[in-house]
Amino acid sequence: MPLACSLAAQRVALSLDDAPFLRPSPRLEAPAQHRVMLATLKDRKVRAILFANGVNGGDTPEGKAILRTWGEAGHLLANHSYSHWDLNQDDVTLKAYEEDLLSGEAVLRDLPGFTHLYRYPFLRAGNTVAKRDGFYAFLKVHGYGIGHVSIDTADYMLDERLRQRLEKEPSADLAPYRDLYLKHLWACARFYDTWSREVFGREIPHVILMHSRLLNALFLGDVIDFFRAKGWRWIDPAEAFKDAAYALMPRNLPGGEALAEAVAAERGQQGFVKAWREKAKDPDDLLFSEGRLKARMDQLGL
Numbered sequence: 506m507p508l509a510c511s512l513a514a515q516r517v518a519l520s521l522d523d524a525p526f527l528r529p530s531p532r533l534e535a536p537a538q539h540r541v542m543l544a545t546l547k548d549r550k551v552r553a554i555l556f557a558n559g560v561n562g563g564d565t566p567e568g569k570a571i572l573r574t575w576g577e578a579g580h581l582l583a584n585h586s587y588s589h590w591d592l593n594q595d596d597v598t599l600k601a602y603e604e605d606l607l608s609g610e611a612v613l614r615d616l617p618g619f620t621h622l623y624r625y626p627f628l629r630a631g632n633t634v635a636k637r638d639g640f641y642a643f644l645k646v647h648g649y650g651i652g653h654v655s656i657d658t659a660d661y662m663l664d665e666r667l668r669q670r671l672e673k674e675p676s677a678d679l680a681p682y683r684d685l686y687l688k689h690l691w692a693c694a695r696f697y698d699t700w701s702r703e704v705f706g707r708e709i710p711h712v713i714l715m716h717s718r719l720l721n722a723l724f725l726g727d728v729i730d731f732f733r734a735k736g737w738r739w740i741d742p743a744e745a746f747k748d749a750a751y752a753l754m755p756r757n758l759p760g761g762e763a764l765a766e767a768v769a770a771e772r773g774q775q776g777f778v779k780a781w782r783e784k785a786k787d788p789d790d791l792l793f794s795e796g797r798l799k800a801r802m803d804q805l806g807l
């Protein structure tokens with residue numbers, strides 16, 4: 506197994522979904538969250554890509570102004586649809602879903618940094634061949650690439666717990682949330698990095714999926730520093746998306762999921778997840794799983 510080569514410097518690009526996420530928030534309201542994230546990225550010289558939705562506030566003057574500050578700071582803005590629908594749902598038709606991409610584009614197209622990448626909400630790319638392939642064709646016609654994810658995370662679960670805690674207890678100690686968050690991300694990174702090597706037979710530049718949320722306003726700097734301390738290098742998302750792996754349009758069904766998972770499913774390759782679970786010696790290695798993360802949060806009273 507590729508333990509020895511996992512010492513090489515992995516590359517990872519930062520993507521933040523559901524921007525600008527204009528919802529009421531304890532501790533820092535959304536505009537302040539964005540100012541903090543932008544300052545953190547500037548300070549650490551990391552370029553991010555933001556995947557925005559109309560429904561998450563992108564279609565309001567305030568939200569659009571926030572997205573513009575990201576573009577003006579040199580970050581990339583991309584389309585995560587207007588409505589954040591799930592293409593795998595029977596009641597979401599291909600036609601409506603296509604129109605929703607165009608509505609999402611209307612929010613972004615006059616902003617600096619807008620780039621023609623589309624990230625499927627929930628990473629779900631269609632529950633029928635007709636929807637999956639129909640939308641692939643639509644993306645091509647409209648000049649879009651897929652904003653694939655190679656490292657999926659469940660940062661939103663920690664964010665939800667952290668918000669609930671702060672609503673009850675505004676001065677709560679957040680260190681345990683940060684520590685578990687870093688453990689979770691590290692478990693996800695190793696899990697998906699190993700799976701990607703197995704599927705692609707080489708080291709691909711990664712794109713990690715995180716969210717535009719309070720959690721990342723508070724801990725983005727810690728996340729960047731943590732990965733650097735592990736020997737990982739933060740790269741420009743534009744560089745990652747140039748890699749051939751990101752041009753794939755996998756034909757797994759239902760469609761979507763993180764790249765390694767989608768391509769393995771397309772090929773009918775099974776067993777990676779089971780083998781990884783069996784091999785794990787440290788319970789922290791299993792924190793990539795949402796169920797394990799939830800159980801750990803419960804156990805720690807988070």
Ligand SMILES: [Zn+2]
Pocket residue numbers: 522523585589626627
């Ligand atoms: Zn999303």
